Amino acid sequence: xxxxxxxxxxxxxxxxxxxxxxxxxxxxxxxxxxxxxxxxxxxxxxxxxxxxxxxxxxxxxxxxxxxxxxxxxxxxxxxxxxxxxxxxxxxxxxxxxxxxxxxxxxxxxxxxxxxxxxxxxxxxxxxxxxxxxxxxxx
Numbered sequence: 001x002x003x004x005x006x007x008x009x010x011x012x013x014x015x016x017x018x019x020x021x022x023x024x025x026x027x028x029x030x031x032x033x034x035x036x037x038x039x040x041x042x043x044x045x046x047x048x049x050x051x052x053x054x055x056x057x058x059x060x061x062x063x064x065x066x067x068x069x070x071x072x073x074x075x076x077x078x079x080x081x082x083x084x085x086x087x088x089x090x091x092x093x094x095x096x097x098x099x100x101x102x103x104x105x106x107x108x109x110x111x112x113x114x115x116x117x118x119x120x121x122x123x124x125x126x127x128x129x130x131x132x133x134x135x136x137x138x
Contacts, residue, residue: 032040092098103109
């Protein structure tokens with residue numbers, strides 16, 4: 001009968017390195033305690049959270065301003081359209097045909113004859129001029 005003996009290294013815990021190297025792999029200095037590491041990372045985490053909150057607030061404000069700009073542009077377009085419509089209505093109402101039609105509805109008619117009126121000449125003396133001069137004491 002044949003017996004197979006197991007190697008001594010395979011019987012124990014599997015180590016990815018030789019047992020002789022284990023002594024050399026010891027850390028030279030002790031690591032910081034976990035609580036201290038947590039306290040040291042706390043300000044960094046708080047700064048990251050603060051930056052994230054500021055970024056979210058800035059993004060929300062930018063989005064709100066974008067919607068406000070879009071609403072103002074739509075209002076401007078509507079006002080320009082209203083202005084254009086009112087200008088067209090005004091031009092229509094000021095046209096000669098519309099004026100004649102409106103005058104006809106009011107019972108007005110064009111004059112049968114035309115007369116030329118000349119303004120008085122500037123050499124004519126105003127009758128109030130001597131009164132004004134007398135009141136001034138001149």
